[in-house]
Amino acid sequence: xxxxxxxxxxxxxxxxxxxxxxxxxxxxxxxxxxxxxxxxxxxxxxxxxxxxxxxxxxxxxxxxxxxxxxxxxxxxxxxxxxxxxxxxxxxxxxxxxxxxxxxxxxxxxxxxxxxxxxxxxxxxxxxxxxxxxxxxxxxxxxxxxxxxxxxxxxxxxxxxxxxxxxxxxxxxxxxxxxxxxxxxxxxxxxxxxxxxxxxxxxxxxxxxxxxxxxxxxxxxxxxxxxxxxxxxxxxxxxxxxxxxxxxxxxxxxxxxxxxxxxxxxxxxxxxxxxxxxxxxxxxxxxxxxxxxxxxxxxxxxxxxxxxxxxxxxxxxxxxxxxxxxxxxxxxxxxxxxxxxxxxxxxxxxxxxxxxxxxxxxxxxxxxxxxxxxxxxxxxxxxxxxxxxxxxxxxxxxxxxxxxxxxxxxxxxxxxxxxxxxxxxxxxxxxxxxxxxxxxxxxxxxxxxxxxxxxxxxxxxxxxxxxxxxxxxxxxxxxxxxxxxxxxxxxxxxxxxxxxxxxxxxxxxxxx
Ligand code: NAP
Numbered sequence: 069x070x071x072x073x074x075x076x077x078x079x080x081x082x083x084x085x086x087x088x089x090x091x092x093x094x095x096x097x098x099x100x101x102x103x104x105x106x107x108x109x110x111x112x113x114x115x116x117x118x119x120x121x122x123x124x125x126x127x128x129x130x131x132x133x134x135x136x137x138x139x140x141x142x143x144x145x146x147x148x149x150x151x152x153x154x155x156x157x158x159x160x161x162x163x164x165x166x167x168x169x170x171x172x173x174x175x176x177x178x179x180x181x182x183x184x185x186x187x188x189x190x191x192x193x194x195x196x197x198x199x200x201x202x203x204x205x206x207x208x209x210x211x212x213x214x215x216x217x218x219x220x221x222x223x224x225x226x227x228x229x230x231x232x233x234x235x236x237x238x239x240x241x242x243x244x245x246x247x248x249x250x251x252x253x254x255x256x257x258x259x260x261x262x263x264x265x266x267x268x269x270x271x272x273x274x275x276x277x278x279x280x281x282x283x284x285x286x287x288x289x290x291x292x293x294x295x296x297x298x299x300x301x302x303x304x305x306x307x308x309x310x311x312x313x314x315x316x317x318x319x320x321x322x323x324x325x326x327x328x329x330x331x332x333x334x335x336x337x338x339x340x341x342x343x344x345x346x347x348x349x350x351x352x353x354x355x356x357x358x359x360x361x362x363x364x365x366x367x368x369x370x371x372x373x374x375x376x377x378x379x380x381x382x383x384x385x386x387x388x389x390x391x392x393x394x395x396x397x398x399x400x401x402x403x404x405x406x407x408x409x410x411x412x413x414x415x416x417x418x419x420x421x422x423x424x425x426x427x428x429x430x431x432x433x434x435x436x437x438x439x440x441x442x443x444x445x446x447x448x449x450x451x452x453x454x455x456x457x458x459x460x461x462x463x464x465x466x467x468x469x470x471x472x473x474x475x476x477x478x479x480x481x482x483x484x485x486x487x488x489x490x491x492x493x494x495x496x497x498x499x500x501x502x503x504x505x506x507x508x509x510x511x512x513x514x515x516x517x518x519x520x521x522x523x524x525x526x527x528x529x530x531x532x533x534x535x536x537x538x539x540x541x542x543x544x545x546x547x548x549x550x551x552x553x554x555x556x557x558x559x560x561x562x563x564x565x566x567x568x569x570x571x572x573x574x575x576x577x578x579x
Contacts, residue, residue, distance in 0.1 A: 090119020259411030362522025
C-alpha cells in the first residue's frame with residue numbers, strides 16, 4: 069500500500085479514495101478487497117461508520133425495506149430479529165461487517181473532504197480535507213449518500229422561537245420530551261416513524277401536515293425462533309426469503325411507471341384509512357389529493373392511531389409564523405410549544421452542494437450541474453474523469469432496496485477499473501454526447517411515471533420540477549444496465565512519456 073500513516077501535513081497517495089462510510093462506501097471497500105485491491109482509503113467526516121444509519125437516531129427509526137433485502141448479498145446478515153429492522157440493529161450489522169472485514173485500518177475518521185481538483189498532468193485527484201490534509205488518488209469514489217443534508221426550512225419568525233428546536237436527522241437526545249408541548253413540522257417517512265413513539269410521552273403533540281401522504285400497512289413482526297434458526301443453519305432458506313422480498317419490492321415499480329395500474333394500491337390505502345380513522349373530518353384531512361407513489365408511500369401501522377390520541381392534534385392550515393412561545397398556524401391560532409421537531413426531510417437538489425469539485429479544464433460540479441444534476445447511470449459525470457458516484461443522480465430505486473442499487477454500482481465501478489487496466493488507461497471519462505443522449509432517453513421515460521405526473525411535489529423533483537432521483541425502470545433493469553461498461557461510451561486515454569495517448573487494449577484482468 070502506498071499510503072503513509074496519517075500525519076497532518078503528509079500527503080497520502082492511495083490508489084482509490086472513497087468518501088463516506090455508509091453502506092455505499094463500505095461496500096466499495098469490500099468489493100475492492102474482493103478484487104484483490106487493498107490500496108484504498110476511506111474518508112469519514114464523523115467519528116464513526118454508518119452514514120444515514122449513524123445519523124438518524126430518532127425514536128422509532130427503522131427501515132421500510134424488508135430486512136432480508138437490507139444487507140449486502142456478499143455479507144448477508146443471518147441474525148435479523150424482525151421482518152423490518154430498526155436503526156440500532158442495522159447500525160450493529162454495519163459495524164460488524166467493518167470488524168469482520170477489518171476495514172477500520174483504511175478509514176480516516178473526523179476527516180471531511182471539502183475540495184477535489186483533477187490534476188490533468190498526473191491524471192490524479194488532489195483532495196483536501198477541512199483540516200488541510202491532502203490526498204492524491206488515481207480514482208475518487210463519492211459515497212456520501214443522497215439524503216444527508218437536513219432541509220431546515222426558512223419559516224417566518226423561526227429565529228424568535230425561545231424553545232428547543234432540532235431536525236429529525238439531528239435528534240437532540242438531551243431534550244426530555246416528557247410532559248412537554250411538542251410541535252412537529254412535516255409528516256413524511258421520518259415523522260411518521262417518530263410521531264407514534266413520542267405521542268404519549270409529550271404532554272401534547274401538534275402535528276403540522278402540509279400534504280397528506282399515502283399510507284400502507286407494514287408487514288412487520290419479530291422473526292420467529294424457527295425462522296432465525298433456519299436462516300442461520302440453511303442460508304438457502306434466507307436467500308429464498310430474499311428473492312421473495314426482491315420481487316415484492318420490484319412489482320410496484322411497474323405500476324409507478326404505468327400509473328393506470330396504481331388503482332389497486334390506492335384502494336388498499338383508502339381501505340386502511342377508513343378502517344383506522346372513523347372520524348370523517350380527520351379522514352378527509354388525511355386523504356391525499358395526488359396519485360399514490362408520487363411521494364414515497366408511508367409503511368406504518370401506528371401512525372393513524374397516534375394521530376387520534378386525545379393529546380395529539382393534526383394541523384393542516386399551514387405554518388404562518390413562529391412566535392417566542394410556539395407556532396402560529398395560517399388560521400391565526402397559536403400552538404404553544406416547548407420543543408419544535410423538524411421532520412422536514414433533506415436538501416436533494418445538488419448532492420455536492422457543499423464541496424468544491426473541479427474537473428477537467430477547470431469545470432466545477434456547480435457549473436456542470438447549473439441546469440440540474442445529471443450523470444451517466446448515476447455513476448459517472450462528463451468533465452470529471454476518474455470519479456465515480458454511488459447513488460448518483462437518477463439511480464434511485466423506485467421501491468427497490470437501495471442496497472441492491474448500490475451493489476449494481478459497486479460491480480460497475482470495479483468493471484470500469486478493470487477496463488482502465490486492460491486498456492492501460494490512466495484516465496476514464498464518460499463522453500458528453502453519451503451522457504446527454506442517455507439523459508434525454510431517461511427523462512423521456514420518466515415523464516409518464518407517477519413521480520413526475522402524479523400531481524405532487526416531492527424530493528425526487530428539483531426546484532425546476534425535473535426528476536433528479538429516480539431510475540425509470542425496475543431494479544432488474546438497472547442491474548442489467550450496469551453489468552458491463554461499454555468502452556465506446558468513454559474516452560479512455562493514457563498519460564505516457566509526457567504525451568496523451570488514446571488507450572489501447574491489453575489483455576489483463578486485474579484492477
Ligand atoms: P420527506 O419525506 O421529504 O418529508 C418531509 C416532510 O416535511 C413532508 O411532510 C413535507 O411536506 C414537510 N415539509 C418540508 N418542508 C416544509 C415546510 N417548509 N413547511 C411545512 N412542511 C414542510 O422527508 P423524510 O420524512 O425525512 O424522508 C425522506 C426520505 O428518507 C424518504 O422519502 C425515504 O426515502 C427516506 N427515509 C426512509 C426511511 C426508511 O424507513 N427506510 C425512513 C425515513 C426516511 P410536503 O409533503 O408538503 O412537501
